[in-house]
Amino acid sequence: MIFNTVNIEDSTLSFLERNNRFFTDLETANRFIQEVSGIINFFNDIEEVLELKNIVEEKLTLVSEPYRREYGDFQTNDELAEKVVNYILKKEDSSDIEFILEPTCGKGSFILTCIENIPAIKKITGIEIYLPYVWETKFKILNFFISNQKHNKPEIEIIHANVFYFDFRTVAQQTKEYKTLIIGNPPWVTNSELGSIKSLNLPKKSNFKKHAGFDAMTGKGNFDIGESIALLMLNNFNNHNGYFGFLIKNSVVKNLIFDLKQNNYRIGDSEKLNIDSKKEFNASVDACLFVTKLNTEPHFTCQELNFYTRQKLSVFGWHKNNFVYSVTEYLNAKDIEGRSQFEWRQGIKHDCSKVMELEKMNDYYVNGLKQEVYLENDLLYGLLKSSDLKAEQTDRYRKLVIVTQKKIGQDTGYIKQKYPLTYKYLLKNKECFEKRKSSIYNGKPEFSIFGVGDYSFALYKVAISGLYKRTRFTLVLPDNDKAVMLDDTCYFIGFNNLNYAKIAQYFLNHEHTQQFLKSIIFPDSKRLITKNVLMRIDFLKLSKILDFNTAKKQLTDINEEDWNRFLELLDTKKESQLALF
Numbered sequence: 001m002i003f004n005t006v007n008i009e010d011s012t013l014s015f016l017e018r019n020n021r022f023f024t025d026l027e028t029a030n031r032f033i034q035e036v037s038g039i040i041n042f043f044n045d046i047e048e049v050l051e052l053k054n055i056v057e058e059k060l061t062l063v064s065e066p067y068r069r070e071y072g073d074f075q076t077n078d079e080l081a082e083k084v085v086n087y088i089l090k091k092e093d094s095s096d097i098e099f100i101l102e103p104t105c106g107k108g109s110f111i112l113t114c115i116e117n118i119p120a121i122k123k124i125t126g127i128e129i130y131l132p133y134v135w136e137t138k139f140k141i142l143n144f145f146i147s148n149q150k151h152n153k154p155e156i157e158i159i160h161a162n163v164f165y166f167d168f169r170t171v172a173q174q175t176k177e178y179k180t181l182i183i184g185n186p187p188w189v190t191n192s193e194l195g196s197i198k199s200l201n202l203p204k205k206s207n208f209k210k211h212a213g214f215d216a217m218t219g220k221g222n223f224d225i226g227e228s229i230a231l232l233m234l235n236n237f238n239n240h241n242g243y244f245g246f247l248i249k250n251s252v253v254k255n256l257i258f259d260l261k262q263n264n265y266r267i268g269d270s271e272k273l274n275i276d277s278k279k280e281f282n283a284s285v286d287a288c289l290f291v292t293k294l295n296t297e298p299h300f301t302c303q304e305l306n307f308y309t310r311q312k313l314s315v316f317g318w319h320k321n322n323f324v325y326s327v328t329e330y331l332n333a334k335d336i337e338g339r340s341q342f343e344w345r346q347g348i349k350h351d352c353s354k355v356m357e358l359e360k361m362n363d364y365y366v367n368g369l370k371q372e373v374y375l376e377n378d379l380l381y382g383l384l385k386s387s388d389l390k391a392e393q394t395d396r397y398r399k400l401v402i403v404t405q406k407k408i409g410q411d412t413g414y415i416k417q418k419y420p421l422t423y424k425y426l427l428k429n430k431e432c433f434e435k436r437k438s439s440i441y442n443g444k445p446e447f448s449i450f451g452v453g454d455y456s457f458a459l460y461k462v463a464i465s466g467l468y469k470r471t472r473f474t475l476v477l478p479d480n481d482k483a484v485m486l487d488d489t490c491y492f493i494g495f496n497n498l499n500y501a502k503i504a505q506y507f508l509n510h511e512h513t514q515q516f517l518k519s520i521i522f523p524d525s526k527r528l529i530t531k532n533v534l535m536r537i538d539f540l541k542l543s544k545i546l547d548f549n550t551a552k553k554q555l556t557d558i559n560e561e562d563w564n565r566f567l568e569l570l571d572t573k574k575e576s577q578l579a580l581f
């Protein structure tokens, strides 16, 4: 039974019932449907013909919508499909589109909208992996032509197939003379989500991307199935005249533009039009309409707009060899692009917060399990998290963290001898450490932590959260003479000289640096600020723009000598970096 999960309009059922004399054999039935609607090979075999005949005669329609997460199933509503198609049709030489390709056509809203709005179409190819949707699309088209018998009838194929195993090369060959529109809304699902549900819905080769992509570069080794489908389309059709328009996650567009430098697709005039995916799909994903012109001189940037108001937000992409969020802002601040003289560090990682993080009461501590704990003070350090980095300066902390090592991999055997209470406590909670999933802890001494080194014990830190949009930096002061730690959502540079830390903070919070950061940070990234971003701030280049006389208005307790020594420090750092090569 196939048709019991398909929506068929009553008017279509009545029409089919009136014409049931054509449902005798496969060829007659298919010829009849093609004459009415343009759809070729509507039925695959005689069983389907007979099943539909039976449904029509019995007037059965039984629709149940199953769980379809593995297909990233967010069907486009008709209104949005219409707005998207009309937007693309307003583009220069897009009115005479002849060929429509919808690689994951679902219930067919884009195909129907194209039939209704593009009179010159000669051919439509839709592909869909889920059989009930293939039928739903076919019936929708049939229903449209039953009610609009005089409408132009293109040749239409709705194919039940997995897009990753479909022969697009042949289709591209057959349609190379046609003005083309590749349109759709590919699944919004990532390979790791697929992995978790053991789906087979994966690209043929899991290393489908020749190049790393922006998010992969920034530590997210996870790709979107929609991205692989977009690449499949561009690989096969970038030499066709026409347009490509996909509803897709924002992160995918960023990756597509990032990869353009290497794959040199002949696409240009790219636009990313942000949509409200909560409203359109009831989904909490940042998504957009990505439109690009095919077979044109490649452009490595993309204009970002609001889909509803058309307000221009930014032009992002490549400026020479740098990938930036706003080319215009970047042009005003690019003189400080370079390599930081200070190594930006991420804070401490332990993956065991219930045990490792405590609050101080009078003479005892309380851990995340609400247990009263007695510990030596020595290994306990104040801890700041992203949410604690809101002010310009802080000498407060809410929690303490047990710092079991001074550097990565250090033997932790010393704790037993020197800090028996701490050791007893850690041993009692050994299970929490053993349960840590990350493989970085494998084969490491017990109670190991990460993101620790000499730099963690620098007394003065200039820090920023990696999670928030805020680009200002906080000066973190010690707790008496003990350094305060940051967690692994934060980045920092450390100093043992308070004045240097203040000057570094002044450099970083200067409006020129702020403009530079805003020009390179993508505001919808999961982690906005990364080590890569921060390492692009060249303090030495910045020092050529800033001057002490202006700085001293803010840095009231810093004298010119400190300032000059800091500049010398930058120079020595530059030399020591050069010495490495």
Ligand SMILES: C[S@@+](CC[C@H](N)C(=O)[O-])C[C@H]1O[C@@H](n2cnc3c(N)ncnc32)[C@H](O)[C@@H]1O
Pocket: 071, 072, 073, 074, 075, 076, 077, 103, 104, 105, 106, 107, 108, 109, 110, 127, 128, 129, 130, 133, 161, 162, 163, 164, 184, 185, 186, 187, 188, 201, 202
């Ligand atoms: C986000 S929905 C969008 C459907 C349709 N394009 C629309 O705009 O309404 C994605 C569709 O892709 C289909 N799909 C998922 N994986 C597929 C694959 N490997 N091959 C073909 N279709 C696939 C799903 O069944 C689903 O209908």
